[in-house]
Amino acid sequence: AQSVTQLGSHVSVSEGALVLLRCNYSSSVPPYLFWYVQYPNQGLQLLLKYTSAATLVKGINGFEAEFKKSETSFHLTKPSAHMSDAAEYFCAVPGRGNNRLAFGKGNQVVVIP
């Protein structure tokens, strides 16, 4: 079954600096890839979704992710971090039977003023 790997559970970034969160998928090219964000005391919400229509995917709040088959990656970026970006970010891929999502372990982003 497909899985995704996110390294570095905690990521600290200065306000105004680049946010880069890494996600690598296993084995075969997945038809879909997702990034979700979880703000404190809230459920997860969709940030963006890759559908193979375009390798560069733009999401909400200025985030984007680029699918790179050669690197089996789908890294999430934002050019300039804002304090409101402090949250936990999860990469996900369709799991077994395509009837669920398999999530990475998440990245807790801390924004330093």
Add this chain to the structure above:
Amino acid sequence: GAGVSQSPSNKVTEKGKDVELRCDPISGHTALYWYRQSLGQGLEFLIYFQGNSAPDKSGLPSDRFSAERTGGSVSTLTIQRTQQEDSAVYLCASSQAPSGSGANVLTFGAGSRLTVL
């Protein structure tokens, strides 16, 4: 409803007690999922319901865990004889009828935080 609603938002219980967690999905969403979120462990799939089909229970960690979905809507996750390792946030999500391609976007509730003393 407008979103996925979960209750209680917080539950503290003593080891050995049974707990029930409730999920009210978005109206019209036929698929319902339960996940467990433990510190540093990401999201662990527990169970999946789709319409009137038999649920996919492959993620339930032990026979102390069970879930049901009545009338294709509200779902209850029950944990019997709770243990300290059951302490986690239990997240419910729903989606429209899955296409089988894995394209569906899940809408999550805010979760039920369970603490077992």
